Amino acid sequence: MRIALALAILWLTIAVEIAWSQSLPQGALLLPIACGIMFWMGTGTGILLSATALLIDWIARPGFLPLCPMLLPAIAVCLISPTSKSDDYRSRRQSFLKMMTPLHLPLFTLLAVGLQLIGQMNLSVLPTLTEFDSAVKTSLPSLLIISLPISAGISMLMRLADELGLRRASQNWI
Amino acid sequence: MRIENSQHRLWLPAITMFMLSLVVLFADRREMLVGTRSALHDAFSPGRLAVIAMKATSDSGVEANEPARSLVSDTVDANNAQQMKALRQLMIENARLRRDLKRSQTASVIAEAIDPAESLNEYAMIPAQVISSNGLPGSLRELIVSAGKSAGINRSELVVDGNGAVVDVGSDAGVAAGDRVLSGSSVVGRIEKTGRWVSVVQPLTSIDFRAQVQLLRSSEDGLVFGAIGMLEGTGALECRVTGIPYTEAVTVGDTVISADINGVRGPRLFFGTVTSAEFLAGGQWDVRIKPGFTVAELDQVGIVRMSLRPETMTMTDSKPTP
Numbered sequence: 001m002r003i004a005l006a007l008a009i010l011w012l013t014i015a016v017e018i019a020w021s022q023s024l025p026q027g028a029l030l031l032p033i034a035c036g037i038m039f040w041m042g043t044g045t046g047i048l049l050s051a052t053a054l055l056i057d058w059i060a061r062p063g064f065l066p067l068c069p070m071l072l073p074a075i076a077v078c079l080i081s082p083t084s085k086s087d088d089y090r091s092r093r094q095s096f097l098k099m100m101t102p103l104h105l106p107l108f109t110l111l112a113v114g115l116q117l118i119g120q121m122n123l124s125v126l127p128t129l130t131e132f133d134s135a136v137k138t139s140l141p142s143l144l145i146i147s148l149p150i151s152a153g154i155s156m157l158m159r160l161a162d163e164l165g166l167r168r169a170s171q172n173w174i
Numbered sequence: 175m176r177i178e179n180s181q182h183r184l185w186l187p188a189i190t191m192f193m194l195s196l197v198v199l200f201a202d203r204r205e206m207l208v209g210t211r212s213a214l215h216d217a218f219s220p221g222r223l224a225v226i227a228m229k230a231t232s233d234s235g236v237e238a239n240e241p242a243r244s245l246v247s248d249t250v251d252a253n254n255a256q257q258m259k260a261l262r263q264l265m266i267e268n269a270r271l272r273r274d275l276k277r278s279q280t281a282s283v284i285a286e287a288i289d290p291a292e293s294l295n296e297y298a299m300i301p302a303q304v305i306s307s308n309g310l311p312g313s314l315r316e317l318i319v320s321a322g323k324s325a326g327i328n329r330s331e332l333v334v335d336g337n338g339a340v341v342d343v344g345s346d347a348g349v350a351a352g353d354r355v356l357s358g359s360s361v362v363g364r365i366e367k368t369g370r371w372v373s374v375v376q377p378l379t380s381i382d383f384r385a386q387v388q389l390l391r392s393s394e395d396g397l398v399f400g401a402i403g404m405l406e407g408t409g410a411l412e413c414r415v416t417g418i419p420y421t422e423a424v425t426v427g428d429t430v431i432s433a434d435i436n437g438v439r440g441p442r443l444f445f446g447t448v449t450s451a452e453f454l455a456g457g458q459w460d461v462r463i464k465p466g467f468t469v470a471e472l473d474q475v476g477i478v479r480m481s482l483r484p485e486t487m488t489m490t491d492s493k494p495t496p
Contacts, residue, residue: 011218011221012221014218014221015218015219015220015221015222015224015225016221016222016225018215018218018222018305018306019221019222019223019225019226019229020225020229021303021305021306022303022473043184044183044184044186044187045187047184047187047188047191048187048190048191051187051188051191052191055191055194055195055198056214058195058198059198059202059207059210059211059214060211060214060215060218060306060318061305061306062202062207062211062306065199066195066198066199069191069194069195070191070192070195070196071192073187073188073191073192074185074188074189074192076188077181077184077185077188080184081181081184081185
């Protein structure tokens with residue numbers, strides 16, 4: 001059921017992006033939603049589904065390199081895989097990474113946006129600093145202005161779902 | 175131990191996706207994904223069309239509410255003044271268009287008289303939106319547009335840019351009716367493959383693109399139609415025209431227009447401008463063309479469809495009564 005729902009959300013997101021391709025920058029919706037699904041499900045299936053959606057989107061609207069489907073799953077695994085290190089409960093100290101957990105998803109989305117931008121640049125010839133600067137100045141704000149609020153919304157939704165017990169215990173803020 | 179197993183299970187899809195992405199990248203560079211790309215766009219089309227339909231419904235709702243809102247707004251007078259100004263400009267433009275249409279109709283009548291076969295055909299332009307363009311600027315390989323078999327699109331139909339860029343010679347340049355120079359749009363490419371809702375366009379810079387073209391030159395005596403040749407894509411930003419013997423005159427700056435549309439004489443469409451012309455050893459010109467469209471501007475295109483005029487079909491259907 002969850003897999004079907006994730007598939008439907010990803011399919012609809014790509015369809016919306018293609019329908020509004022004139023006004024929405026590529027990946028503005030798909031990147032935060034794919035990242036959100038990876039974190040929400042927190043399983044291999046979630047990673048596989050999201051990365052496949054990113055790859056399908058790249059096939060449909062190709063850039064220079066499919067960096068997002070290539071690298072995002074590996075980065076996601078580093079962030080969501082369970083750790084064997086436990087917190088020091090006696091001193092009530094949490095690890096820095098654990099304290100930053102609510103920010104993982106927005107930061108991960110930021111990284112995905114960066115990869116998307118790099119992947120769309122023509123890297124067959126080394127881009128000059130001005131080219132890179134203009135790409136960042138033109139594409140990055142329009143991507144971030146949509147993707148970061150969505151990512152923050154999903155992050156809050158996950159927190160709420162955790163509080164209400166709507167997510168399985170094993171997936172709580174992994 | 176359990177945690178390690180769990181970590182391994184997470185790494186497996188990540189590595190799989192990395193490898194799969196590499197395979198896809200390799201296939202894309204080998205141009206093996208043309209069919210897959212159009213199939214994928216077709217698969218997304220029901221959702222895309224539903225979104226467009228929802229947007230159109232909400233837009234019409236907003237438009238219906240707008241008059242009521244404008245009644246209560248304080249800036250009614252200012253808006254009215256602006257509207258009146260816009261109306262006046264539209265009226266002037268309308269008058270100009272009527273004049274151009276009249277001239278064009280006269281030109282068409284003369285053209286039909288010269289070429290009776292043309293009167294059998296009718297050309298229509300089906301608008302389409304560019305959904306995806308494959309390749310980076312300078313190496314455009316293919317385009318995917320939002321019109322397919324459901325819109326009656328067939329293979330090999332010409333695709334022109336949606337901005338309606340006209341040949342750089344028209345009534346303003348002193349071209350009179352009967353000169354058989356019809357204003358036309360810039361050719362972008364040709365339909366290579368059609369899906370149900372989307373079509374793949376082969377740009378005219380593509381290495382497999384071929385079209386019969388004619389040179390057009392403006393001289394002191396007016397416009398002169400030049401040699402007919404075959405336009406071929408080079409895979410780069412420019413195209414070349416072959417088959418023009420060295421006895422023909424070719425000048426840098428000549429306009430390149432369509433000689434025919436799929437073998438039938440039709441409206442003259444703009445292909446580009448001659449940027450260089452050199453003699454080849456085989457007694458031919460090597461003519462290089464700069465296409466008339468810019469990749470960055472391609473978001474709306476039109477597909478030129480040729481069909482028989484309905485009235486001519488009625489005439490063929492009618493049988494003499496005994």
